[in-house]
Amino acid sequence: MSVFTRSRKSALAGVVALAGASALVLAGCAGGGTGGGETSAPPTEERDLTLKIGTILPQTGNLSFLGPPEEAGVGLAAADVNEASGDTGLTIDDIVWGDSGDTDNKAYATTIQTLISEGVSAAIGAASSGVTKLFLDDAVASGMIVFSPANTSLDFTSWDDDGLYWRTAPSDTLQGEVLGNVVAEDGHENVAVLYLNDSYGTGLNAVFQETFTGAGGTIVEEQSYNTGDTSFDAQISALMASNPDAIVLITFDEIFTIGPALLSAGYPADQLYLVDGNLKNFGADAKWPADISMEGAKGTTPAGPLEADTTFQDRLNEWWTGEGNSELTDFSYANESYDAVVLLALASLAANSTDPADIAGKLQEVSGGSGEGEKCDNYADCAEIILGGGVADYDGFSGPITFDENGDPTQATVGVFEYGADNNFTRIG
Template identity: 65%
Template sequence: MSVFTRGTASRSRMRSVIGGLAIAGVSALVLAGCSGGGTGTTDPSESASAPAAEDLTLKVGTVLPQTGSLAFLGPPEEAGVQLAVNEVNEAAAGITVDVTFGDSGDADNKAFETTVPMLQSEGVSAMIGAASSGVTKLFLDSNVSEGIITFSPANTSPDFTTWDDNGLYWRTAPSDLLQGEVLGNLIAEDGHKNIAILYQNDAYGTGLYGVVKEVFEASGGTVVAEASYNDGDASFDAQVATISASNPDAIVLITFDQFATIAPLLVNAGQTAENFYLVDGNLKQWGADVAVSLEGAKGTTPGPVLADDFQQRLNDAWTAEGNTDLEDFSYAAESYDAVVLLALAALAAGSTEPADMAEFLQEVSGGSGDGETCESFADCAEIINGGGVADYDGYSGGVAFDENGDPTEATIGVFQFGADNMHTRIN
């Protein structure tokens, strides 16, 4: 199978498979860990004396879902990467990004088993992905062994905070310690007392399930039933029977695309969809793809409200490659910021060697507490090239990496479905 490497939007795009409750919509999270993740604080004086990069070429690859149970996240994530590559290259600030787009698939179809070795052989400095925490876990150690940065825009498993990664794992998505807290509190504040939780048995599902359960029970509620399934399962009758028998007043569904099969089964078993609570793995614009009404159902997903002009730029970058309009923007900002932060780290280091870049990722994100705030690659690059320290505040938020490579500033949005099975942000 083939891949396509692009540095600018002018090259033609061909799709291929290679492989709190939120307070005013904003929550801040400071995550702490004892080991793993990113690097420690870099001495600002070292940054100021670092040589300005000239004619650097940064090779990155994506391991994002073109296929599999999270394929709906692929377009916005790849659009974010493409737009950032375009804008970094248009800035002509001493660095060019070449990107190769590849498929992560999921833990069932394992497209990443083709993608990751191919990108490693191409000599990329960083891989952007995967979206699924479970998939990233299956190749992260290989990348660490190869000395390659893995930078996910969507991994939320708390496990990565303490992963033994030699400072080579980073993410712009917050840990599920935050999303789980927001969702658990949302359900309680909506007045529910007895809930059931159906979750996917992987790093993502078990992690989020654990936090939601803990937070909801701490609020005085009771989890009356819980059931799990494995990625790749096609039948969910047993899980639905377990959930329905408990007579819950709300159901939390921590799934991927399996939701399209599970939701009608639950409704046919007498459950009310308006009492469903979804998460980022299944919070998509379902429309006619779900055979029952989801009106009233709610869900959460990380990410701030995106400015209209940013959404338009994302869509323009995406459609310029021969694609249809974006229907969803989940994790687009996080993907965009991943590319910008990698490019800024390379510029600050004067190098595209992964270890060198990793030494500056916390600094350029503002995580070191030093630097001049800037909101675009061009402005940040000007600061770096002038001998200063840049603190990039992006479209996904302030980011501000801690020593584990986790963002310490994040937003969780609350969404609700209408009669057309399309959701809108309500907080």
Template identity: 65%
Template structure:
């Protein structure tokens, strides 16, 4: 595995200052902000540059493991974006290879990542889990490959020494934790228990929720952690229920399906549960108890137009069953669109050159023309202008650390059918 210096184009991450506005109390958090090499192509009067680019990307998304429920919507987002970029015939053709990230327990990424590296991809989309990304990010940096996650939320990535090769369309858990902590307080709860996964994702979100909730005057009366791969949670449930909290925050992945019935059977109603993006799923009959009234948070704005139908059509056309969940589909779609636009703007498929244009095409440089599709943005770039892509995950507008500065955290609630709907 080669290791080389990125030269003058390399940069270490610095923590950016981002401002936020809470909309309707804790119902959503919207951030607004701005900040501001490789080969380039001369602009052309035609709709595409003189020579088309073939951009090779791979996915490291969860087909197996504790986040497998996120795999279909994320892969559907990638599939739809690739289709639309290629159909636009605007100067970039995307060649995608799909691969499994698994989780930190089954370690499927240990097979996927080296395979994609050997195939010469410019970028990898993934992982969904912050903990998994941490296990291969340095390897990709050494290989000069972009790692672009649609779902990583750990605050640690903001300051990661990544030579400018790590980007994400999901906002940091500093935002989700603030929204969730405020929501619980605004719902009138005073004493809460927290069960969380002991990894980068779980501990990061746990710390923010606890800090925000306690700053509002509430108390965390019990907390218990578990490790990824654990299958028994009786001790954690006993610790929390013994403190008699008036609400329980569950910062888990699919372990929720085991923990939820234990809590309900111990006397804590599901209506007092608060979930997060790692376990907010349309469970239906997959959970043995009613979740009616439970609430949760998930990054992303309310999806407009026919995006969900287009996702389903693209996904089903590949021989898959219809989607049951859309978590991080928009963020995955936007990751591909932004990489394609950056490649077009750079006139190159070199990872460093693409990375050098990602902030610009996202609107982070503050000097582009607004556009909301690959085709429209490509037309601006091919005409010699600067595109500012606003996507389905939000306005994005990357800061110097590769974090989105325009993002929304939605609030959802479960009905009697154990399916969730957005309530704000």
């Protein structure tokens, strides 16, 4: 087993890579948002709170495959909060569900105005960093919290957001380092990259390349494309001509065109590396050609701690199918979505308020980011601590979280996955 550590002048404390199982645990990233003001409500005061939240998650667009697990996480968390409402005095009102779409179809433009007019305290979303950037200023101007379970762009760290932007997903600083280390550990030396030319793709690509070249590797070709592009022939030809021993694909749903084209051109699947934007169970998707095998390809994505227990995923499916939906086959960012709702509810409880600024002022505290608090791992137990006059430190399904003053988790886990013969992926670390 090899151990790699790397120090940075930023808030990144380190990256630990366990090469044998490729399990990578990362601590110390920086996020987006600043802590709000304190409220003076006595912690043991009786609560009678109705919290209203909405979603701006991808029901359509190039990240639509992330919508179901994210919405399931939100719905299950709200159900758990409401189940404990008799003891806590806080209820989550009917969720205002909305589509974020993508930067091409622009569904977010209608949704954000709906959420503002509905007066929600917080919007869960978007999944795409590029989409969030297009509505975040409007949300902040309205005084609404924006809490993303999946934004990873480095730009949110320093966004002027009045303390109203938070995220449970780690920044691309973390995933980029993990990806670079995994590709290097697998023995690759000459790598080509194809990336989406937006804040997500360029940021993740930059950190990956810095890490990989720092480990002695060489980038032999770099190609990009824009949202809405449908032909990638020129980029694929350039990648193949560079004769790489691995190709990193930083894309969204364009993988359904790019992946089969590369494999049909004879490129080995076990030399492909994917990321959170395109890591999908292709064997369960009719859009993927049945005769195109991804066996041996690997990918990375933020994920909760590696556990054999599937109880949480079973509960997600029970809630999701109970709403009339087909069973989930992908659970990407479900953990982060669930934790976002629980943290909002705990912060509201701690502030004894549903005002967005008051809630934002308690989010760092209930995550353990204030450096004080009693550990708890579910809403009911954390709420009991708060109502008893204590400080709760919630450790969730996505990890310890522990927000810094910018609203980013300082502890997170990035999982490593590998595709099997069925074109579905299995977590290997």
